[in-house]
Amino acid sequence: MSTLVLIELNSDQVSANTRAAVTAAKLLSNKVDALILTNNSNYAKSVSSIDGIDTVKLITDDSLEHVSSEVASKLVSDVMDGYQYLVAGSSTFSKNILPRVGALLDVQPISDVCEIKSSNTFVRPLYAGNIMATVESIDPTIILTVRSTSFEHAPDGGSAPIEQLTVDIPKSNSSFVEIQESKSERPELTTAERIVSGGRGLGSKENFELIEKLADKLSAAVGASRAAVDAGFISNDYQVGQTGKVVAPKIYIAVGISGAIQHLAGMKDSQVIVAINNDPDAPMCRMADLVWQVDLFEAIDDMLKH
Amino acid sequence: MKIIIPIKRVLDPFTQARIDKQTQSVDLTNSKMAMNPFCEIAVEEALKIQESGHATETIAVSIGADKTIDTLRNALAMGVDRAIFVRTETELNLQPLTLGKILSAIIKKEGADLVIMGKQAVDNDNNQTGQMLSGLLDYSIGTFISKFKLSEDNNSVEVCREIDTGIETRNLKLPAIVTVDLRLNEPRYASLPNIMKARSKPLETVELSSLDIDTSPRVKVLGVEESGSKDRAAKQINSANELFEELKQLGAM
Numbered sequence A: 001m002s003t004l005v006l007i008e009l010n011s012d013q014v015s016a017n018t019r020a021a022v023t024a025a026k027l028l029s030n031k032v033d034a035l036i037l038t039n040n041s042n043y044a045k046s047v048s049s050i051d052g053i054d055t056v057k058l059i060t061d062d063s064l065e066h067v068s069s070e071v072a073s074k075l076v077s078d079v080m081d082g083y084q085y086l087v088a089g090s091s092t093f094s095k096n097i098l099p100r101v102g103a104l105l106d107v108q109p110i111s112d113v114c115e116i117k118s119s120n121t122f123v124r125p126l127y128a129g130n131i132m133a134t135v136e137s138i139d140p141t142i143i144l145t146v147r148s149t150s151f152e153h154a155p156d157g158g159s160a161p162i163e164q165l166t167v168d169i170p171k172s173n174s175s176f177v178e179i180q181e182s183k184s185e186r187p188e189l190t191t192a193e194r195i196v197s198g199g200r201g202l203g204s205k206e207n208f209e210l211i212e213k214l215a216d217k218l219s220a221a222v223g224a225s226r227a228a229v230d231a232g233f234i235s236n237d238y239q240v241g242q243t244g245k246v247v248a249p250k251i252y253i254a255v256g257i258s259g260a261i262q263h264l265a266g267m268k269d270s271q272v273i274v275a276i277n278n279d280p281d282a283p284m285c286r287m288a289d290l291v292w293q294v295d296l297f298e299a300i301d302d303m304l305k306h
Numbered sequence B: 001m002k003i004i005i006p007i008k009r010v011l012d013p014f015t016q017a018r019i020d021k022q023t024q025s026v027d028l029t030n031s032k033m034a035m036n037p038f039c040e041i042a043v044e045e046a047l048k049i050q051e052s053g054h055a056t057e058t059i060a061v062s063i064g065a066d067k068t069i070d071t072l073r074n075a076l077a078m079g080v081d082r083a084i085f086v087r088t089e090t091e092l093n094l095q096p097l098t099l100g101k102i103l104s105a106i107i108k109k110e111g112a113d114l115v116i117m118g119k120q121a122v123d124n125d126n127n128q129t130g131q132m133l134s135g136l137l138d139y140s141i142g143t144f145i146s147k148f149k150l151s152e153d154n155n156s157v158e159v160c161r162e163i164d165t166g167i168e169t170r171n172l173k174l175p176a177i178v179t180v181d182l183r184l185n186e187p188r189y190a191s192l193p194n195i196m197k198a199r200s201k202p203l204e205t206v207e208l209s210s211l212d213i214d215t216s217p218r219v220k221v222l223g224v225e226e227s228g229s230k231d232r233a234a235k236q237i238n239s240a241n242e243l244f245e246e247l248k249q250l251g252a253m
């Protein structure tokens, strides 16, 4: 039994959710290989040093820098021959590719796995995480994406051999135009130990900068509700929730966020939740550890002065 | 150009899901149901394309038991031209692979070049059906889109995709499938006259059993459980000082 992990790289860095995928893969089988699709073969080094990987399979081509779902799914499904599992961390990268691999291999993939019960039985969330379902796959090949917050992140410590695969890169009917990446010096949202998250209550983009200031003071990452992103206070990649990112930091400070089920879906497993809100009936206040019923601007001011 | 919009009827997204312990499934009897919010956005986008003169016909498709007709009527009332109802005998909770096979049969028959659908349904939260359908049809795929712009010659489309690291712009040759994210548009409400008009729009019923597709689930649900949330103290605090002290006491700082 062997497992292939599809690696997600952020330039030369292995993504945190990929490290979670490696941990999950090791629970499933003794042999875990990694597959990298990249334009730069140097990136394979950071993957080969992840603890627990047997062989790194590398496909390199200039066109793979911003690979399409169409091309990636074809390449992955061709490499899958002989593997029983395909695993990746839950992210927009894997969700773009793995379902299409499933279609090509006639397999029903399982998204957002939170727990592995046995070789074919898994727990995954439904209804914005309000329901957890235990599901059993009867497919001969099993395809999973796993939640980064549910599995340890495999550390460095390995030195797996790197095997270059020579394959034909299929033609794509879609092409890359550009990417607007949001760059930040702050801790990454999905792995941060502390998050300060702002909602509609902030009122404007200018006011939202207070959230950033507070985050810097606390060495925290910045998060946001959908309403804050929709209103243009901050870009989409900061959204926490059912349709945004799922986080589980030590401290989650929700400032001016009401706590709709879709938002709670993304942060309810945080260790300590702090609600800063002037409405004591907001759902966020009912599910927080610490509740500060106050005008949020007053609270931020007090914290920044502290 | 024909546009197909697959849509799904789901539990109203602002209603708490409850389980039926006996059947080990989500209890939907007497629940408030609605069109999946992402599907509403897909319908809206199709209508905008049609209004801009780029589409000849918009067709909503939904798969399910008889009640699914309500959701299709809703799409007709929003403005789509006609609807295809793929009828199942009972509520089957079909999985994306099967849905993909059913939709692909319908799309091949209709000969549609553009499929617009939600990126996920808020019940099962799979985020798979569009991608799988694209694989089955070998169409281009643009997932999680927040902008959509058709080329003048109707041969390709430029989309912006909301991804974890920012926003990616891609160009897709038609035929293509796009899965929509929440920020693409604001779906319209159906006006009363349009709700009345929708009653006379064409709605074709196709029996699932007539399509000769294996619908047996590859992934079996063994059980469900309400996840509930951790019991938390909701302790009142009144100053930054108190907050940081409490965080220290809780071992979080």
Ligand SMILES: Cc1cc2nc3c(=O)[nH]c(=O)nc-3n(C[C@H](O)[C@H](O)[C@H](O)COP(=O)(O)OP(=O)(O)OC[C@H]3O[C@@H](n4cnc5c(N)ncnc54)[C@H](O)[C@@H]3O)c2cc1C
Pocket: A198, A199, A200, A201, A202, A224, A225, A226, A227, A228, A239, A240, A241, A242, A243, A244, A245, A255, A256, A257, A258, A259, A260, A261, A262, A263, A266, A276, A277, A278, A279, A282, A294, A295, A296, A297, B013, B037, B038, B122, B182
């Ligand atoms: C399909 C679907 C998917 C969704 N996905 C997500 C998702 O991934 N993430 C997400 O966040 N949402 C999501 N939503 C939206 C969600 O339902 C809520 O609309 C959203 O989370 C609300 O954001 P908010 O709490 O910032 O705004 P509001 O609900 O408007 O809350 C603002 C809060 O700020 C407080 N406030 C205002 N002014 C002050 C002040 N001066 N001082 C103190 N407190 C103040 C108010 O009391 C209120 O509690 C989704 C919705 C749908 C339908």
